[in-house]
Structure formats: structure tokens, C-alpha cells
Amino acid sequence: MAERKIIAVVGATGAQGGGLVRAIAADPSGGFVARAITRDVGTDKAKALARLGAEVVAADVDDEASLRRAFEGAHGAYCVTFFWAHMSPEKEIAEAGAMARAAKAAGVGHVVWSTLDDTRRWVPLTDDRMPTLMGRYKVPHFDAKAEADHLFTDAGVPTTFLLTSFYWDNLIHFGMGPKPGPDGVLTLTLPMGEARLPGIAAEDSGRGAYGIFKAGAQHIGRTIGISGDQPTGAEMAAAMARALGREVRYQAITPDAYRAFGFPGAEDLGNMFQFYRDFERDFCASRDPATARSLNPSLQTFEQWLAANKTRIPLA
Ligand SMILES: NC(=O)c1ccc[n+]([C@@H]2O[C@H](COP(=O)([O-])OP(=O)(O)OC[C@H]3O[C@@H](n4cnc5c(N)ncnc54)[C@H](OP(=O)(O)O)[C@@H]3O)[C@@H](O)[C@H]2O)c1
Numbered sequence: 001m002a003e004r005k006i007i008a009v010v011g012a013t014g015a016q017g018g019g020l021v022r023a024i025a026a027d028p029s030g031g032f033v034a035r036a037i038t039r040d041v042g043t044d045k046a047k048a049l050a051r052l053g054a055e056v057v058a059a060d061v062d063d064e065a066s067l068r069r070a071f072e073g074a075h076g077a078y079c080v081t082f083f084w085a086h087m088s089p090e091k092e093i094a095e096a097g098a099m100a101r102a103a104k105a106a107g108v109g110h111v112v113w114s115t116l117d118d119t120r121r122w123v124p125l126t127d128d129r130m131p132t133l134m135g136r137y138k139v140p141h142f143d144a145k146a147e148a149d150h151l152f153t154d155a156g157v158p159t160t161f162l163l164t165s166f167y168w169d170n171l172i173h174f175g176m177g178p179k180p181g182p183d184g185v186l187t188l189t190l191p192m193g194e195a196r197l198p199g200i201a202a203e204d205s206g207r208g209a210y211g212i213f214k215a216g217a218q219h220i221g222r223t224i225g226i227s228g229d230q231p232t233g234a235e236m237a238a239a240m241a242r243a244l245g246r247e248v249r250y251q252a253i254t255p256d257a258y259r260a261f262g263f264p265g266a267e268d269l270g271n272m273f274q275f276y277r278d279f280e281r282d283f284c285a286s287r288d289p290a291t292a293r294s295l296n297p298s299l300q301t302f303e304q305w306l307a308a309n310k311t312r313i314p315l316a
Contacts (some may be wrong), residue, residue, distance in 0.1 A: 004033040005075035007213055008108070010099065012036030012054070013045035015167060016080050016114055017207020023296075025052035030214060037070050047245060061095040066100035076101050076213050078206075079152075080114040081145065087265060089137055089144030094147030100155040110220060111152060111159045112209045118146030121276045122282070129236050129269045129278070130255065139272045141265075163225035165287050166276075167202040168305045175263075177238060177313045178248050186248045186315060188237045191273045193256040195280040197236070198287040199229035201305045204296055211295025226292035229302040230284050236302060243306040244315075 007024060011017030013033040013036070024034040034054040041056050050056045059070035061081065071077050079099040081092045096113070101110050119139040125132050137143045171177040178186040190197070195232040200208075212219050231239065237250035255277070276283050288300030292311045293299045300308070 002031065004031055004256035006035050006055070007032050007076040007078065008035040008057075008071050008074040008089040008181050009038060009057075009078045010037050010067075011080040011082065012049055012056075013038050013043065014080075014303040015165065015169065015202035016205040016209070017033040017078060018045075018049075019203040020078050020209045021049050021054050022052065023202070023207045025054065027210070028053075030210075031126070032076075032210075032213065035070065035074060037067075038094050045128075051308075055221045061098060062091075062109055064102055065114060067098055068105050070311060071102050071106035074106065074108055076110040077108045077110070078112050078209055079103070081148075084265065087140075087268075089134060089140045089147075090259050092141070092144040093151070096145070097151045098260070100148075100157055103152075104155040105302045110216065111156060112162050113149070113152050113159050113201040114164055114209075115145040115161050115223075116142040116203070117283070118143050119271070119276075120147050123275065124277050130274050131259070131267065131269055133271065137198075139275055142272065142275070148227070150295075158217075158220040160219045160221075161223040162205075162209060162212065163223060163286055164205050165198045165225075165227040167205070168199050168228075168309070169202040169300060170257060172309065172312045172314070178237070178315065179314070181249065181251075181260070181277045184215075186240070186244070186246065187202060187251045188233060188240065188248060189251045189253055190233045191253050191270060192233045192277050193252050194232055194234070196230040196232050198230045198283055198284050199302060200226060200228040200292070201300045202211040202298050204228055204292070207298065208292050215295070224291060224295075225285035225287035227289055228292060228296065228300050228305065229289060230287075231302050239303050239306055240310075240313075243303070243310045247272040
């Protein structure tokens with residue numbers, strides 16, 4: 001058998017990277033092998049990836065030399081940053097720059113960079129329909145990723161720009177699931193009005209990335225958006241009601257009310273949902289499920305994701 005090409009995966013113990021490592025492992029004849037990058041090779045998550053056949057190596061996105069070593073000899077690299085670990089757009093941009101330079105130095109042939117849209121193209125800083133945050137962003141965790149796109153191009157790295165979508169898994173891990181209202185009825189609260197929300201199973205983000213690596217050179221230089229489904233808030237609530245066998249109500253609130261929730265990142269997320277809502281057509285169009293399915297035939301719809309994950313959604 002021909003030697004398998006190495007895909008170095010940043011964030012391998014996390015949602016996107018983990019999905020990619022598992023997709024590579026599930027396709028042993030696909031011609032690729034995963035190199036899982038973690039800060040600590042000794043954790044249970046890291047050991048689980050090793051058991052799947054991945055090579056597990058230590059590196060930190062804040063340590064460029066460690067990234068260079070981790071990318072050495074790799075055909076491909078999956079690059080993702082971790083905004084919610086530090087909530088600093090500047091740090092996120094610096095981390096992307098370190099990955100781009102490391103990929104160039106190591107001679108990586110194909111990078112997939114997990115990015116998002118620059119919302120300031122739609123809502124300039126002078127537009128006060130939503131507050132400007134941290135001095136020069138509308139949606140910091142989006143805008144910073146987009147701002148970093150050129151770092152890969154400037155470094156001369158062959159790159160595919162992957163526009164990811166809202167994870168359905170946020171209903172489990174990010175406190176966004178339905179909560180009992182004052183009358184006890186489960187209530188899904190989103191500042192989305194009647195707009196559609198392009199979302200995806202987190203695992204399918206990684207599977208989509210695998211499809212891009214498999215397809216190879218044709219996708220270099222392209223921006224590819226993926227989602228699994230694009231339900232409205234009301235449709236999400238109805239699907240949850242069917243899956244859970246109990247009433248689930250959708251409550252549309254204003255972005256201002258969401259921003260005022262006060263938890264860390266509430267303003268960023270309030271602006272994000274307002275961006276989804278106000279630019280629904282563009283945002284949905286850039287993430288066509290048909291594109292995602294062509295990269296990943298097992299792509300899950302929201303209903304399919306719910307069927308597999310409904311018992312994991314905290315309802316209290
Ligand atoms: N939540 C959503 O709906 C959504 C949707 C689209 C995009 N995103 C974006 O996705 C990004 C995060 O990706 P994810 O959800 O796959 O992450 P995740 O599940 O939170 O996993 C992050 C993993 O990254 C590793 N990590 C953290 N800091 C690191 C560092 N300094 N150096 C090396 N590895 C580090 C950790 O691994 P170790 O502990 O093993 O090192 C961790 O397991 C964020 O920037 C977010 O904006 C999120």
C-alpha cells in the first residue's frame with residue numbers, strides 16, 4: 001500500500017479537530033493518517049485518539065516552534081483557533097499567524113483554515129444597529145478569524161478557507177438548550193425572529209474538512225461554507241418537541257435582550273445572532289447543505305442530530 005499522507009490536526013481533542021481525526025480513522029483506505037495535536041498527550045481524550053490509530057503529538061498554538069515541529073512532514077494541516085478559551089481577537093489573529101508561518105516553514109501542501117465571516121463587510125463599525133465591541137469589531141470571534149485569512153495567503157500557504165456553522169452541540173455544551181419557562185414549558189430562546197439558523201453537528205465540521213483534504217488541490221484558494229440544515233427557531237423547537245415527546249416553545253427575543261444577559265461573550269453572541277437574522281439570505285447561501293453533503297455524505301440534518309443526541313441536552 002502507498003504511504004499514507006499525514007494530516008496534522010490542531011484542536012484534535014476538540015469538536016472540529018476531533019471530528020476530522022475520527023473521519024480519517026474511519027476511512028483506513030482513504031490514503032490519509034491523522035497526526036493529532038494536543039497540549040497534553042497524556043489525557044484520556046488524547047489516548048482515545050491514539051487508540052484510533054492517530055499519531056498524537058504535543059504542540060501549543062501559542063508556541064510557533066512547537067507547531068512547526070508538529071507540522072513537519074505533514075501533507076495537510078487543519079488549523080483552528082480557540083476564541084472562547086481566551087476571548088481575545090488579537091490573540092486569535094496571532095495564533096492564526098503562527099499556524100500559517102509554521103505551515104509554510106514545514107512545507108505543508110494543503111491547509112484547511114477554520115474561519116468565519118467578517119461581519120463588518122455587512123455592518124461597518126459606523127453602523128450603530130449593533131454595538132461595536134472591543135474597539136473595532138462587531139462580532140469579535142467572527143471578524144478576527146476573517147481578518148486572519150490573509151495571513152495564510154500572505155505566507156504563501158496553499159489554503160482552503162472553511163466557513164463553519166453554529167454547532168447543534170451548543171444546545172448541550174454552551175447552555176443554549178431549551179429551559180423551562182415560568183409555566184414549566186420548555187422554551188428555546190434565541191434572538192433570531194423568523195430567520196433560519198444554518199447549523200451543523202460539530203462532528204460534521206471535521207468530516208467536511210476531511211472531504212476537502214480528500215478532494216485536494218481543486219479546493220485550494222477556495223472559500224467553502226458548510227451547514228447541515230437551516231431551520232428557523234420555530235422549526236428547531238418543533239423538532240425538539242417531536243424528539244423529546246413534550247412541548248417546546250420558541251421564544252424570539254431582541255438582540256438587545258440577548259446582549260444584556262451579561263454572561264461573558266453575551267454581547268459577541270448577541271451581535272452574532274443579529275448578524276444571522278439581519279443577513280439571513282447571504283449567511284444561509286454561503287453555507288449550502290448540498291455543498292456540505294458533497295464533502296460528507298453522512299451529513300446530519302438537525303432532526304438526525306437530535307435523534308442521536310436528545311438525551312444529552314440538559315433541560316433544567
Ligand atoms: N461553538 C460553535 O457553534 C462554533 C461554530 C463555529 C466555529 N466555532 C469556533 O470553533 C473554535 C473552537 O473549535 P472547537 O469547537 O473545535 O474547539 P473545542 O472543542 O473547544 O476544542 C478545543 C481543543 O483545542 C485545544 N486547545 C485549546 N487551546 C490550545 C492551545 N493553546 N494550543 C493547542 N491546542 C489548544 C484543546 O486541546 P488540548 O487541551 O488537548 O490541548 C481543546 O480540546 C472557536 O474559535 C469558535 O469560535 C464554534
